Amino acid sequence: MRRPELTDVGPGDGCIGIERLEAIAAADDATPSESGHLSLCARCSELLEAIKGDNAFLAEVKGVGPIRRSLVAPDAIDDGPVPGYKLIGELHRGGQGVVYRAEQLATRRSCAVKRLLGGGLASGRARRRFEREVELVANMRHPGVVTLYESGLARDGEPFFAMELVVGERFDSYIRMSVLTPRQVVELFRSVVDAVAYAHRRGVIHRDLKPGNVLVDTDGHPRVLDFGLARPMENSAVGMLDGFGLAGGETVAGEFLGTFAYAAPEQLRGDPDAIDSRIDVYALGVMLYEALCGSKPFASAASVADLLLQRLEAKPRRPSEISPGIDRDLDVIALKLLDPEPDRRYGTADELRDELDRYLQGKPILAREDSFVYVAVKTIRRHWAASSVAGGVLLLIVGASIALSIAYATTDIALGKAQKSLSSLKNSMTNVDPELGRGSSQLGVNEFLALVTEQVNQELGDDPELLSGILVTLGLVHLGFDDAVGAQDAIERAHAMRFDAFAQGACTKEELAEVEFALARLRFNLGDYTASERAYHAAFVLYEESVGPHALATVETLRQLASAYRAQGKFQEARQFLKSAFDRSASLEVSREAAISKAAILNGMAALGRAEGDFASTLGLYQEALDALAPYVEPDDFRVGRTLYSIALMQDAIGEQASATENAREAHRILLLRKGPEAKTTKEAAALLARLSSGTL
Amino acid sequence: MKETQDASRTTSAMLVALADPQNAVAWEAFDARYRPILIGFARNLGYNDHDAAEAAQETILRFLIEWRDGRYDKSRGRLGAWLVGIMRFRLLDQRRQRATANIGRGESAMVDMNDDASLSQVWERERRESVLRESLEELRRTSRSDPKTVKAFEMLVYHTLAPKVVADELGMSLHDVYLAKSRVAARLREIVARLELAYSEEPA
Structure with a gap:
């Protein structure tokens, strides 16, 4: 039905x-005759x-919300919207503001x-950001930073500021057009670094350094522009910054992608703990690399997406490989700037400038002394992270115990109590674990677990951090025994605790x-x-953000996500x-x-193929999974049992009944031993075996 | 006009365009559409402007990474939930940092971050507001009505002036003031309906 319009009502029609x-409509006060x-x-x-x-x-x-801007079209430029200035033409239009050439x-x-x-x-944010830029730039006096003349409100009530007009060229095109030796590039670059260092000393991180934000003026002096995204460092005494966006929390649409090429990995990864002045150092690194080599460090990236990946994983080529005439020291400096780990970059632009000075003066640079101890410590930590991720139920227990013991060893939490609880828990659990407990899965495991859970609750009720760790472990063990109900309470409680923590x-x-x-596994079950x-x-x-994209835990989680x-x-x-x-x-x-x-992933891939009825290649994947597994587990590991069961299923489907029966029998034996007669997988194997056996009779 | 195209583009069309990581326009459009919603979302949860903006930025980035990895589930109605899921952790992370740094903050207004239902409510509210805001922008940009009509609407609705005052001020009859209100409302409704469709995640 067409919606009636007011014009439809003609006068004099009663x-x-x-x-x-x-x-x-407003007051709901129709008279009786109107009604x-x-x-x-x-x-x-x-x-x-x-x-x-x-x-x-x-x-x-x-x-x-209230509108501050009229819905009626705004004034044109030539109406003199900014008091005291004649706007001559638009210089630049960014996401945040428009820059006019003016008089x-x-x-x-x-x-x-x-x-x-x-x-x-929706200008609240933008306005604050704008005002912040005014404030930050107004307080800076440095030949490398543009000077602010005045700020105020335009006729429409919106803020403006007037600044020195820098006539010059973008940093990158200036370098491209001038034929500079690497040393001259470094000298020019040093001036940029000096301006950034000045900002850092005043507690300001630029956050959007890129060639487009550095103009080389007609005297050949680089000037850093656009502190619109800059943010004061807060709490800089402890090296933590308030804020960690790619290019400022208030970055707007148009600047989003443009800044990517200069963003440090910790920005891309969203690792707030790691954000500080070193993101500027990284951006400077990309600029230096580009200036020296004529291409970005990750120039081979086919797309923004690849760029992200590369930034996190790939190592850029040494500049000297790309551009002759670059010496080893400069290689080291350039690559140090681009190190994915902030700790391994120069801490501030000041340090970088000093290093550049050493380089220009022919002194030994500090970056060469990159300590062996540091590298060693890092390596050990990395391996520790990988090895502490538990694979099976037992490993989960042991892993969690060790991780917790270690974690708490450095705090003032009652270490003795923690270790004691953990070690007794570990001992108890070892006895009921299906992998080591040889047949004990039939001994009322769930009841036993319930008792342990209760015990742990009582003992550690006043220590949520420790308790949550143990509850997760217990929950997972419950799940290991297909006891989702028993797991639920433990895991949900642990989840709530950790979430708060x-x-x-x-x-x-x-x-x-x-x-x-653990919660995901529970929900799945x-x-x-x-x-x-x-x-x-x-x-x-x-x-992915803590142990890294290629850690075992990350890979395992991906695999499980696929199952979901x-x-x-x-x-x-x-x-x-x-x-x-x-x-x-x-x-x-x-x-x-x-x-x-890996075997589990292959199993997953096979299961997908199975769903599509591609039995032959599915069988191949299962066999591959078994091959991957065999060298590392006992011949009657439950995973071997499950894979054998799947192989039997496929063999049955393609008509190889004899092999199928043999594998089903072995699968059933293993699963019975490892998982007990009540487990779902055991029952499935039993059913298959029964079906195959009856078929062969 | 580019802006208009972007604004009326459906979310699903936008997502398709995102499959080409080099499509900067699509990313910008996506960012322009969802960042304000995310910021509003966080502010609604009691976060200050700065924190909200930071978390929104992180979320958009994270989404970009996930999209690249093919991790986003395109089935209907999931984008919001997915973004909320990412945002939730970004915000928690901030709180965690603050707590670590012992920075006291009043957090009594915080919504329970563990409660999916209230989170999606907040998201929905923000999304709707964003649609309305964008609609008003479009109305402003594309208004074909004569300025007096729009002005009357504005005074009536936004400045809450009495219809009589508006009529006197603009030299219009009371009837025309109401007519203006009805026309602009109809136009705005039209825009809202179109943008609602564009924001929905049904297949293009």
Whole structure:
């Protein structure tokens, strides 16, 4: 039905006039005769409803917030919108503001006027950012930083500021056009660094350094522009900064991609703990590299996406390989600037400038002394992270125990108590673990676990951090015995505790990842695959950000995430994740856990193929999985049992009944031993064996 | 006009365009659409402007990485949940940092970050506001009505002036003031309906 319009109401037709209808809609005060008319006249009642609808709609619109900018088109440039200045033309239009070439009327001098772009409806943030830029630049006096003349409000009430007009060329095109030796490049670059160092000393990080923000003026002096994204360092005494965006929390659309090429990995990775002045140092590194080599350090990137990946993983080529005439010291400096680890870069632009000075004076540079101890420590830590990730249930227990003991050893938490609890827990659990406990899975494991859980709750109730760790472990052990109900309480409680602890800074990303992972497994076992997917996803992000994209825990989480997708029938996504997990598994160090993980991924890929009815190649994948597994596990490991079961299924499907029966029998034997007669997988194997056996009779 | 195209582009079309990582326009459009919602979302949860903006930025970046990895599930209605999921951790991370640095903050207004239902409510509110804001922008940009009509609407709705005052001020009849209100509301509704469609994540 067409919505009636007010114009539809003609005068003199006996209907209620618009003004009156509006009043009725506003106050609901129709007189008896109006009410009577409204009940009879479709047109009037529809109009009244339409007005009421409009009013409700407009109330919602108004709720969006007051508009500061008129809905009527804004003034044109030549109306003199900025008092005291004549705007001559637009120099640059960015996401945040427009820069005009202007003339200061009182002095007749040329200058640049920057105005906030479209204050209007959502300008609170932009306005604050704009004001911050004014504040920051106003306090800086350095030949390498543009000078601010004046700031104020334009006629439309929006802020503006006038600054020195720098006539010059972008840093990169200046270098391209001038034929400079590497040494001359370094000399020019040093001036940029000096200006940035000045800002750093004043507690300001630029955050958006790039060639476009450095102009080389007609005297050949570089000038750093656009502190619109800069942010004061806070709490700089402890080296932590307030803020960690790619290019400032208030970066706007147009600048988003442009800044990518100069963004440090910790910005891309979203690692807030690592953000400080070294992001400027990194950006300077990209600029130096580009200036020396004529190409960006990751120039081979085919796309923004590749660039991200490379930044995190690849090493740029040495500048001397690209551009002759660059010496080893300069190589070292350039690559040190681009180190993915902030700790290994120069800490501030000041340090970098001093290093450049040493280089220019022919003195030994400090970067060459990159300490062996540092490298050694890093390496050990990296391996520790990988090795402490538990593969099986037992390893989870041991891993968690060790990790917790170590973690708490450095705090003032009662270390003795923690270690004692953990070691007794570990001892108890070892006895019931299906991998070592030889047949003990039939001895009321779930009841025993429930007792242990209760005991732990009592003993550690006043120590949520420790308790949550043990609860996760217990929950996972419950799950290991297919006891989702028993696991639920432990894992959910652990999750709640860790979640709070994380918000309080009392738990690391990795620890939170661990509990998210456990929660995901729980949800999966309970059949809530959407919730499982969500939790796996959270775990994945957290792992990737804490232990890294190629760590075993990350790969494992990816694999499980794929299972959650598969369980929801989203095969395409599942395949993508498995593929990603498989690719990543190639870079895992050779170990038992890595082999188990790889086998599991192959199993997952096979299961997908199976769902599509491609039995022959699926069989191949299962056999590959078994081959990957065999050298690292005992012949009657439950994973061997499960894989054998799958192989038997496939062999059955392609008509190889004899081999199928043999494998099903072996699978059943192993699963019975390892998982007990009540486990789902054991029952499945038993059913298959029964079916095959009856077929052969 | 580029802006208009971007604004009316459906989210799903936008996502398709994102598959080409070099499509900077698509990324900008995506960023322009979702960053304000994320910021509003965080502010609604009690975060200050700065923290909200930071977390929004991190979230967009994270999404970019995930999109590249093919980790985003395109089935209907999931984008918001996915972004909320990312945002939640970014915000938690900030709180964690603050707590570590012993910076006291009043957090009584915080929504329970562990409660999916209230998070998606906040998200939905923000998304709707964003649609309305964008609609108003478009109305301003593309208004074909005569300025008096729009002005009357503005005074009536935004400045909450009495219709009589608006009529006197603009030299219009009361009838015309109401007519202006009705017309602009209809136009705005139209824009809102179109943008709602564009924001929805149904297949293009």
